[in-house]
Amino acid sequence: MSEIAENAENTTEKSKRPAKELVYDYVRRRILNGELQGGDFIEEKVVSEAVGVSRTPVREALHRLQGDHYITLTPRRGAVVRQITAKELTEVYESRRLIEIHAMERICREKRTVPPVLRVLYNQMCETSESQDFVQRAEYDQAFHRAIVATTDNAVLVELYDSLQVRQQRVAIAAMRVQPARAGTIDQEHKQLIEALERFDEEAAVQIISQHLRPVLDVVSRLPV
Template sequence: MSDQGNSSRARTKRQSARERAYEWIGNAILTGVFTEGEFLDEIALAGEVGTSRTPVREALHRLQAERFVELVPRRGAQVRVVNATEMHEIYQARFVIEADAVRRICGRRQGTPPDSLELIEAMEAAARDQDWNRVAQLDQVFHSSIVSHRGNAVLTEMYDAMRPRQVRLAVRTLTELPERLSTIEREHRELHAALEQHDGARSVEILDSHLHEVPELVQAFSR
């Protein structure tokens, strides 16, 4: 085999190891294996993932860019703490983009995005299993599909850039306040109905309630 072929295979193997490390560490953070504020040991992570330290280090840099961890000089990677201020700012940013989307969708009488009802049902099924990570992932897909349905690729890209923080916020919300689940599920159903009825004002009203921090949640994120 040529040197070029060997180099290509080595690069592919390294990328695969990096992706494996990225997926494993990110999932461990989302599911609470690593708690907020905890420092991560590269050697231990490499052992868990079954790679060398280099792919782990590369994965941590990617996770830093996505706001999962902070790289602290001479101390390593620390799981980021999501506080009440960041929670409020994420909700604000989401409301601006999502409210614009539902107004446009209803104004054009487009109805709901494809598969939106199936996503709601899948979320409810995951919630019955208390699989908060899957609920959060599906929730992000559901709301992103609404933004995408509006038809502005730049806004969709901006919205999806918040995905890691949005998912982490949802996982922690459900972990801290699982009693919020019934309200969240009801509002998803109500938003779906309002979009089907082309009712922009009602859709925005539901989003305002859906993305509003309740006092118990603010208190939980302030600890």
């Protein structure tokens, strides 16, 4: 496909999507990739001009972004990007441990089939260790751990886990930016986790995930309280 044809296709695809979704994705991506950081203000006028839409879908998108914990809307001050704090990072990991340890126990005790997608996502994450695309890595990581939780066939548990998605991704990206050298260690833990689940070794799986989801002091110490 030529560059002109590809651009035309992208433009057509963009035109099919509601304006508020375009704004949501635009702001969300800028927050995740670090262009907008905790404490930064988001101006409606700047966003509407950048995306090429009116102020109304911008306001609608900002309300959704607030509901998803990306920003805070304050009277007279407008939209402010939420800061990832050491406390939030610790609480996210604690919540994930509760859910994921339960999932490991169910998989091993009931000898549930480990989804093949885990190895696909593991390989994709290893590739991001080289490229240092932390946004894409966080998306693969979230999908990896969600696939494990989904193996329990507990829809309520998966829904609860999904409610952590935004915080989980932002925490993962923040942690990788602070300490990118940990990528290799994390990749190794993912590999060990797959192997433990495939042989239904509950003790090993729980031990690995408990270690995997412990906040690293060096990361926590560099985040605001």
